[in-house]
Amino acid sequence: xxxxxxxxxxDPETKQRIKALRITDDGSSEMVISRDDKDxxxxxxxxFSEEEVSKATDEDIKNxxxxxxxxxxxxxxxxxxxxxxxxxxxxxxxxxxxxxxECTDKKAKRRIRKAGSFIELAIxxxxxxxxxxxxxxxx
Amino acid sequence: xxxxxxxxxxxxxxIVASMHSFYKNSALTLIDSLDEYYPDCxxxxxxxxxxxxxxxxxxxxxxxxxxxxxxSVRAKLWALRHSPFEKSCYLDADMExxxxxxxxxxxxxxxxxxxxxxxxxxxxxxxxxxxxPEYEARIRDNNVEKHLRYHGGFFVWNNTEAxxxxxxxxxxxxxxxxxxxxxxxxxxxxxxxxxxxxxWDQFTWWxxxxxxxxxxxxxxxxxxxxxxxxxxxxxxxxxKFINRDDIIIKHSIINRDEMSKTEALIKRxxxxxxxxxxxxxxxxxxNFIAGDDK
Numbered sequence: 001x002x003x004x005x006x007x008x009x010x011d012p013e014t015k016q017r018i019k020a021l022r023i024t025d026d027g028s029s030e031m032v033i034s035r036d037d038k039d040x041x042x043x044x045x046x047x048f049s050e051e052e053v054s055k056a057t058d059e060d061i062k063n064x065x066x067x068x069x070x071x072x073x074x075x076x077x078x079x080x081x082x083x084x085x086x087x088x089x090x091x092x093x094x095x096x097x098x099x100x101x102e103c104t105d106k107k108a109k110r111r112i113r114k115a116g117s118f119i120e121l122a123i124x125x126x127x128x129x130x131x132x133x134x135x136x137x138x139x
Numbered sequence: 140x141x142x143x144x145x146x147x148x149x150x151x152x153x154i155v156a157s158m159h160s161f162y163k164n165s166a167l168t169l170i171d172s173l174d175e176y177y178p179d180c181x182x183x184x185x186x187x188x189x190x191x192x193x194x195x196x197x198x199x200x201x202x203x204x205x206x207x208x209x210x211s212v213r214a215k216l217w218a219l220r221h222s223p224f225e226k227s228c229y230l231d232a233d234m235e236x237x238x239x240x241x242x243x244x245x246x247x248x249x250x251x252x253x254x255x256x257x258x259x260x261x262x263x264x265x266x267x268x269x270x271x272p273e274y275e276a277r278i279r280d281n282n283v284e285k286h287l288r289y290h291g292g293f294f295v296w297n298n299t300e301a302x303x304x305x306x307x308x309x310x311x312x313x314x315x316x317x318x319x320x321x322x323x324x325x326x327x328x329x330x331x332x333x334x335x336x337x338x339w340d341q342f343t344w345w346x347x348x349x350x351x352x353x354x355x356x357x358x359x360x361x362x363x364x365x366x367x368x369x370x371x372x373x374x375x376x377x378x379k380f381i382n383r384d385d386i387i388i389k390h391s392i393i394n395r396d397e398m399s400k401t402e403a404l405i406k407r408x409x410x411x412x413x414x415x416x417x418x419x420x421x422x423x424x425x426n427f428i429a430g431d432d433k
Contacts, residue, residue, distance in 0.1 A: 081374040081392070088165075088233075089397035095164040096401070101193070110175065113168045113235075 151181035185218035216310035253302035256289035274333035
C-alpha cells in the first residue's frame, strides 16, 4: 500500500493540488494529487490533514527563503571579497610603474593606497603619471 | 643566539618585504598607513638589497637590513631576531592600518608576559589541525591541545630572554623542521602530525612553545573574538564578526593568480630550500610565495 511523505500545497493560495513523495514497496516518486483525483486524495488525507499540509508548506517556504537569503548573502560577501582582492592587486601592480614608484608626492600616493574603487584608482594613478610627465618635460 | 640584546629604541614595528614586488609594494602601503595614523612610530625593515633604497628614506624607518637575508618565503622568521626594539610588533606586509588606535598596540602585551598573539578564527581559512585525526575529520574547534591557535601575521613581544630565544629559534626550527623531509618521515609520523603543517610557520611556533620553551609566557590578544578581529581583520570576516568601523588593522588578501602574472624578484630556483641538498622543501613552495590565512 502506498504511503506519502513531504506533502505540500503546490500553490498555497488555491490549495487545490498537493505535491508529495509517494512511497511504495518498489521505491518512491514525486507526484501531484488534485482534489479531483478522489482516490489518491482520500489516500493522502489518511496520512495528512489539510491543516498539516498548510503548516508544512509554510515551514517549507520559510526554510526556502532562509536558505535563499543566506546564499545571496554569501554570494554578496564572495563578490565583495573578490573585488577587494582585485583592487588591492591592481594597486600593487600600479605601484610598480616607474612614474608611481619615483613619485615623491606623499599625498598623491596616499590617494592611490586609499582608492575605494577601480575608477578612483585609475584617476589617481593617471594624475600621478601626468604630473610626473609634466615634471620630466620641464627638467 | 642573543638572549639579552641591547635595544636601540623602546618600541617599534618589524616589517618584511620579500620575494615579489607585490609584497614590497604592500609593505610600502603599510608604512604609508602607519605614517598616516601613527606618524611618531618607528619601523625596522628587512628586505632584499634591490629594494632597500625604496624604504631607507621613509620618515619612520630607523633601519633596513638586507645582508644575509635568506631567500625564503618565510624570511620573516629570520628578521625577527634582528629587531632593535625593546617591545616589538610584527606586521605582515599585506596589512594596512585603519585607525589611530594602532598607537595602543603596545598595551596588548604586559610586562608579565613574553609574547602576545591574536587567536586564529577557526571557521575560516586552512585547517588548523595539528594531528591527523582532527585533520582528517575536518574538525575546526580550535581545541588548544590539538589546533594551531596563534595567528602569525601580527604579534607583539618583549625584549625578554624567553621571547628572544623563541624569536631566534623560529627561523632555525623552521629550517630544521618544516624544510626537512626527514623530520616529517620520522618525528612527524611518530607523533601523527598532519602533513599540511609542513607549510605553516605557526606549526614551528607551536613546536617551540610545546617542546623547546614551555616556560614561554603567552598572552592572547582580546578576551572576545571582536577584540581579536579588530586587530587583524580580513575580508573573510563579515559584519557578524566585526563592525568595519572598528577595524584597526586590515589584513588584505593577495590574489595569487594576479601575482603569478608578474615575475618575482627571487626566482623559484633561487630559493634557499632549492639549494639545500637535504631534500627539504620550503613551505608553500608550490605556491612559490608565502601568504596564507594564519
